[in-house]
Amino acid sequence: MNQQLIKRPISIVLPRPEGLYQFHTVDTAEIESEFRYEFLTTNCKPYTTDTAHNRRAGDRKVTQRPSDAAQGSFSSVLGGTSNAIFNPYKPDSDSLFISLLLQGTVELTGRTLLETKVMTAGSLALYERDKPLHYNSGHVKQLFLILPYADARAALGGGLDELALSLDDQPLAPFIRSQMMLLDAHAAHLSTKAISSILDGLYNVSLLMLADIGRERGNRIEGSKNFIFSAAKRYIEQNYAQVNLSPDAIAVALRCSRSGLDRAFLEQHTSVMRVLQEVRLKAARYRLENFAEERIDTIAYQCGFSSPSIFSKLFKLRFGMSPKAWRQAFINSYSFYPAEESNACG
Missing domain, CATH: 2.60.120.10 (Jelly Rolls)
Structure with a gap:
């Protein structure tokens, strides 16, 4: 690690991988003890917890x-x-x-x-x-x-x-x-x-x-609408390819009120449209990885997106790269095996 970066007291940020499924190493051993607290809160927080505010970061040696x-x-x-x-x-x-x-x-x-x-x-x-x-x-x-x-x-x-x-x-x-x-x-x-x-x-x-x-445990929670969420999730997974699929259409299909449907998803800390978008993006990701001959605009329509441009924008926001780049990365990965040491954490 660059010594100049190590000595900087504020915002020591580890570069994140450009794509998913790529491991990288965060190692505090090279960080001077008085800077470890800020380094840990900046780099480790997305994966586990917030570092406690006891300022005894000199004892925090983590890989x-x-x-x-x-x-x-x-x-x-x-x-x-x-x-x-x-x-x-x-x-x-x-x-x-x-x-x-x-x-x-x-x-x-x-x-x-x-x-x-x-x-x-x-x-x-x-x-x-x-x-x-x-x-x-x-x-x-x-x-x-x-x-x-x-x-x-x-x-x-x-x-x-x-x-x-x-x-x-x-x-x-x-x-x-x-x-x-x-x-x-x-x-x-x-x-x-x-x-x-x-x-x-x-x-x-x-x-x-x-x-x-x-x-x-009986899946019994007072006031829970978990059964509505589960039914709606299954319905979305079966019908995500319909471009006009909407919360109102799902509520009609399940014979529940729109407000009850929204509350069921709110209990799970999400929304109908967020789950629908996630299901569509995962379906598109699968097709990009396994059907190399399919055109990207065809995949977009098959997975329920109203246009290829909207699909590309949402895909890049979710996965960090364009659909074309994602497909190419997976094609390249079929024959590429990095020759790194297998267990960087010891």
């Missing part, structure tokens, strides 16, 4: 390998003793994520000292950033799988009441655990296409596990 994905993100963290906090009052902080603790311990404390939970090495747990939560860790190696928030809440039937929900006894837990560990160990030798397929599979299996947990 982190995050990767943004189309549905969420995955990261590997290796660090010493640290203190962080979930702040639920920030609108962009909502997330449900799975943590696999490979080494060290994590202590969670809620509003009172009575709300305390200790996670030990080997534990697989589900967290939600929806309440004040202090997070203290000691010499950890931890993997994070950040899930698509609205889908995760809908599968679970709402949010978590506890600080963290243990997943160790779930039938699908061994599959999720093994895939997270394999991805961490071998991602540097995998193509973009391979990483995207693995992460898509991880998200799908994780949502199945949350649905199992939701059924075990």
